[in-house]
Amino acid sequence: MVDLDQNIRTLWEQHVFWTRLTINSIAGRLPDEKLTTERLLRNPKDFAALLEPLYGTAAAARFSQLFTDHLVIAAQLVKALQAGNTAEANELNKRWHANADALALFLSQINPYWSEQEWKRMLYEHLKLTAEEASTRLAGNYEQNIALSDQIESQALEMADMMTHGIIRQFPSAFH
Template identity: 60%
Template sequence: MLKLNQDLRSLWEQHVYWTRLAVNSIVGRLPDEVPTVNRLLRNPTDFASALKPFYGADIANTFAQLLTAHLTIAVELVKALQAGNTSAAADAQRRWYANADEIAGFLAKINPYWNENEWRNMMHEHLDLLTKEVSSRLSGDFVQNVAVSDQIQKQALEMADVMTRGIIMQFPAAFTL
């Protein structure tokens, strides 16, 4: 149980860490943008590897696809905002929230101990916080940017804990002493 929780916490921390670095690279037009985004896009595959022993390859890969879409839309959104393209940003934001709802529905479908509304709320909070992080980065409010990053990390760990509890409840035999 402890290893599962540590693994999921690590994956969610990597998710927000590499997202932050990608945002900073895109907004700052840094030369590490491509390798940073590529590393970020490894996160869904790492999640699939963690979920595969419990849910099998098909479900794990579907989650990876949904999470990859989540991340690629985020990159698209940040680039649109950085370029000042408000219509493209609005379209990306709409698709981003729709993807979050799809992730919540998928998770609730595969685990009876995961509540769709709870996941939707967590995913929307995650997107709201990331939107604030991007906005503060774009405006140069670095104090706010760091403060929001701390909130994002805390919230990501809460998602990891919810994920852990659901897996343990669904597969108790996998965790017997």
């Protein structure tokens, strides 16, 4: 149980850490943007590797695809905001929320202890905070940007804990 908890928390920590670095690289037009984004896109595969022994190859691959889409849309959204393209940013934000809906539904379908509504609530909060993180970075409001990072980390760990508890409840014999 401790290993599962640590592994899931680490993956969520990496998710928000590399998301932050990718946002910063895009916003600052830094030369590490491609490499940072590539590292961020490893995160869904790492989650899939953790989920595969429990849920099988197909479910792990579906999670990986949905989570990759989440990250790609986020990067596109930051670039649209940076370019001042409000119409594209609004469309991407709709796609981002539709992806969160799909993730919440998928997770609730593979684990009866994961509520679709609870996942949706948490993912929407994650999107809100991440969008604010990008907006404050692009605006050069670094103090608020840093404060948001702390909130994002805390909220991500809530998702990690919910994920861990659901897995332990679904597979109790694997943890005793």
